[in-house]
Amino acid sequence: MNIKKGDIVVVISGDEKGRRGKVLEVQPKKNRVVIEGVNLVKKHTRMQRGGRPGGILTIPAPIHISNVQLICPRCGKRTRVRRDKVEGRRLRFCKECGEQID
16 A cells, blocks of 8 residues: 555545545555545444543544545655665655655
């Protein structure tokens, strides 16, 4: 997967098109990502014995990874990712500016 937790991404298709956010969670087996402030859903919860009150929570739901694109931290453009081996490690590089992402 070319997107990791903590990356800044932009949604490129769907109802949330154009929204930017930070990746909170990556689910590689399901090919999905959870992005902060994107695809918010309401979840109704019951009161818990430990003292957590019940009510309606607004939480971000996962979206398919093909609907997001990485934002390069150096040039600020949305970009695809190139992977190269440098000193035995596989690193991610921006295809727009060529700079190392991580």
